[in-house]
Each structure stands twice: as structure tokens, then as C-alpha cells.
Amino acid sequence: MGGVRVVVVGAGVVGFSTAVCIAENLRHVSVTLLGEKFSPETTSDGAAGILFANHNPDVPVEQQRRWFKSSFDHLRLIAQSEDAPEAGVMLSSGWQIFRDVPEDKTPYWSDLVLGFRIMTEREMVRFPEHRFGQAFTTIKCECSRYLPWLEKRFRRAGGQVEQRRVDNLQDLSGSFDVIVNCSGLGSRSLAADVSVQPVRGQVLKMEAPWLQHFIRDGDGLTYIFPGIQGVTIGGTRQGGDWNLQVEENDTRGILKRCSSLEPSLTRARILSSWVGLRPDRRTPRVEVEREVEVEVKKGGRSVTVVHNYGHGGVGVTLAWGTAMEALGLVKKSLQGNKAKL
Structure with a gap:
């Protein structure tokens, strides 16, 4: 398959994970990543980056397990390696608590x-307003470190990186054999998918080195995640809201809710505030495009589009898992078109 050219659109955690998977596993394929914005200006950079996942009734449980396990095992290896500080990946222990006992006490x-x-x-005495809790160790991945580390890994695998705005996937058909769309919220236009909606998230980073354990309310709205540099607290989940400005009302609400779970936060200093728009969709879209209009014919060959977007607030959690699935789709596409290529 020499001379085969693959492009990945999107420089967030899903895009770089996918690009690395392809470049490292298909050594005879030329892989280019295109992004309009790179770290530290991506949505991924502000994510709390801790591995949690809610059950999605529209996705088979085995597929959700496969995505989660692949991401967890990948990041755990990094967390236990010499690369952990540079990559911003660490094991994190703590509690997820619920005001009411959930139907599923042991998630998938x-x-x-x-x-x-x-x-x-x-x-549970520590959390008098909550009736049920789960204790475990998961992984925290700080994308402000992880994305530059992934980019270095991608370049070592022979990948090329270009800062470029893409307005139409078909514009890439003359230069590449497979297009992998990891554009997140940009897929509203690039994939004509209006089911992708922004969900506004605001978080604060606090100076509180005495905190060592995460606390997450089961509703997903209130959380405290100690990290390598600072403690991330949040948050908001405002669907359909495109506002990227830090709102003081949200800041006050976050501080109040988080301080009720961890009173010592009242003594912590705010280091920074951040707002990002999660690319929410009913289910992540990881598939080969089936619509005829995007299978662009150029010089007698077909250009395939593989989509990997719509992860919402679990981009870090599922990134490596869906990247591996996207890799499989690229492999199948190249095998199917081998005679033409």
C-alpha cells in the first residue's frame, strides 16, 4: 500500500489519538493531521480529563466496554511509565457519590x-446529603500536556502536522486517499450533521495541593479532580449554549457546590477559569460515510470518509478506544480499494 495518503482532520484528543493509531499501525501509509487550532487552544485542553463514562442505551454495552477498556489500558501504561509527567497522565483515586441510590450500582x-x-x-458520613457512593481508582489525563506529547509521538511515527482550516472535506479529495473526520463540533458543517450540539462547560483550576482524592457527584455537574498542577473543579452542562465567556454566576455556583463537598476549597486560590464547548451527540459517530455525495471520484479512484466525532463530555475517556475502531475502518477501506490504489 505504498503511496497511500491518509488525512486526519482535527487536533483535539480524538484527532491526535486517531492519527497516532493510524501512523503507528500502518507504517507504509503517509498520515497528515490538519487542525485549525492546536494545544493549548483546543476544547480538549480545558477538559477535566478523568476517565468516567455514563451508560449509553443506543450503543451496545460490549462496544462501550471495548472503547473504555482500550482507553484505560492505553493511559494506564503511560501513567506507569517514565513518560507520565511529560504526558500529564496519572492514577487518581476517589469517590463518586449519589443523592439517591442508582439503579445500576455497578456500571459496565x-x-x-x-x-x-x-x-x-x-x-458516607462525610457526605450527609448523599445516600450512596462508589470508591475506585481511575486515570486523570491532562490534555495541556498530553496533546503536545501525542503530537511528538505522532511525528516520531512519521506523521505530518499542518495548521489549516478545512471548510469542506471534499476539498481534500484530490490530495488524500482516505479522509478521517475528527472535527468534533466542526462536524456540524463538515459532515452536515446538525445533531452535533454544543454543551457549554465552565471549570476552575484551584491551588489546593492538600487535596489528593477526587470527588464526583453522580449527576456529573459537580466535581473536584486533583491533578498534577492544580485542582480542577466544575462545572456546567448548558446544552445549545455557544457562549465562550467566563460567567461570574457560574463561577460562584461552582465554588458553592464544590465547597459544600470539600469545605477546604474556601481557602483555595483560583488559578484560572476556562470555558469550552463539548461536541455532544446522542451517540459518538464512528463509521464509514455511506452517503454517495461524499465518496468523491478522482481519476478513477474512490476517496473514503471515516468519521470519529460526537464524544460530548467523554472525549478523553473514549478517545483511544474510538481511535482504534477508526483505525480498523481505515484498514478495511484500504483493503477494499487496494486494487485501485
Whole structure:
């Protein structure tokens, strides 16, 4: 398959994960990543970056397990390697707590994280407004470090990086044999997919080195995630909101909610505030485009489009898993078109 050219559109955690997977596994393929914005200006950079996943009834559980396990195992190896500080990947232990006992006390990923167990009554005394909790060790991935590290890994595998705005995927058909769309919210226009909606998230980074354990409310709105540099607290989940400005009302609400779970935060200093738009979709889209109009014929060959976007607030959690699935789709596409290529 010498001379085959693949382009990945999108420089967030999904885009770079996908580009690395392709470049490292298809050594005879030329891989280029195009992005309008790179770290530290991507949505991924502000993500809390801790591996959690909610059950999605529209995705087979085995597929969700495969995505989660692939990401967890990949990041765990990094967390336990000499690259951990540079890559911004660390093991993180703590608690997920619920105001009401959930129907599913042991989620599908409970055996994939480390040391999962139900919290004891004695442990729950600390959270008097909550009735149920889970304790376990997961992984925190700080994308402001992880993305530059992934880019270095991609370049070492022979990948090429170009800062460029893409307005139409078909514009790339003359230069590449396979187009992989990891443009997140940009897929509203690039893939004509209006089901991708922004979900506004605001977080704060706090100086609180005494905090060592994460706390996450089961509703996903209130969380405290200690990291390598600072503690990320949040958050907001405002669907259809394109506002990228830091709102003081949200800041006050975040501080109030998080301080009720961890009173010592009232003594912490705010290091920074951040707002990003999560690319939300009912289900992540990881598939080969089936619509005839995007299968562009150039010189007697077909250009395939593989999509990998719509991860919402679980981009870091599922990035490597869906990247590996996208890699499989690229492989199948190249095998199918081998005679033409």
C-alpha cells in the first residue's frame, strides 16, 4: 500500500489519538493531521480529563466496554511509565457519590477501573446529603500536556502536522486517499450533521495541593479532580449554549457546590477559569460515510470518509478506544480499494 495518503482532520484528543493509531499501525501509509487550532487552544485542553463514562442505551454495552477498556489500558501504561509527567497522565483515586441510590450500582466499567467497591456507611458520613457512593481508582489525563506529547509521538511515527482550516472535506479529495473526520463540533458543517450540539462547560483550576482524592457527584455537574498542577473543579452542562465567556454566576455556583463537598476549597486560590464547548451527540459517530455525495471520484479512484466525532463530555475517556475502531475502518477501506490504489 505504498503511496497511500491518509488525512486526519482535527487536533483535539480524538484527532491526535486517531492519527497516532493510524501512523503507528500502518507504517507504509503517509498520515497528515490538519487542525485549525492546536494545544493549548483546543476544547480538549480545558477538559477535566478523568476517565468516567455514563451508560449509553443506543450503543451496545460490549462496544462501550471495548472503547473504555482500550482507553484505560492505553493511559494506564503511560501513567506507569517514565513518560507520565511529560504526558500529564496519572492514577487518581476517589469517590463518586449519589443523592439517591442508582439503579445500576455497578456500571459496565466497574471491573475495568482499579479497586472498584461500594462505599461504607462510615465513608458516607462525610457526605450527609448523599445516600450512596462508589470508591475506585481511575486515570486523570491532562490534555495541556498530553496533546503536545501525542503530537511528538505522532511525528516520531512519521506523521505530518499542518495548521489549516478545512471548510469542506471534499476539498481534500484530490490530495488524500482516505479522509478521517475528527472535527468534533466542526462536524456540524463538515459532515452536515446538525445533531452535533454544543454543551457549554465552565471549570476552575484551584491551588489546593492538600487535596489528593477526587470527588464526583453522580449527576456529573459537580466535581473536584486533583491533578498534577492544580485542582480542577466544575462545572456546567448548558446544552445549545455557544457562549465562550467566563460567567461570574457560574463561577460562584461552582465554588458553592464544590465547597459544600470539600469545605477546604474556601481557602483555595483560583488559578484560572476556562470555558469550552463539548461536541455532544446522542451517540459518538464512528463509521464509514455511506452517503454517495461524499465518496468523491478522482481519476478513477474512490476517496473514503471515516468519521470519529460526537464524544460530548467523554472525549478523553473514549478517545483511544474510538481511535482504534477508526483505525480498523481505515484498514478495511484500504483493503477494499487496494486494487485501485
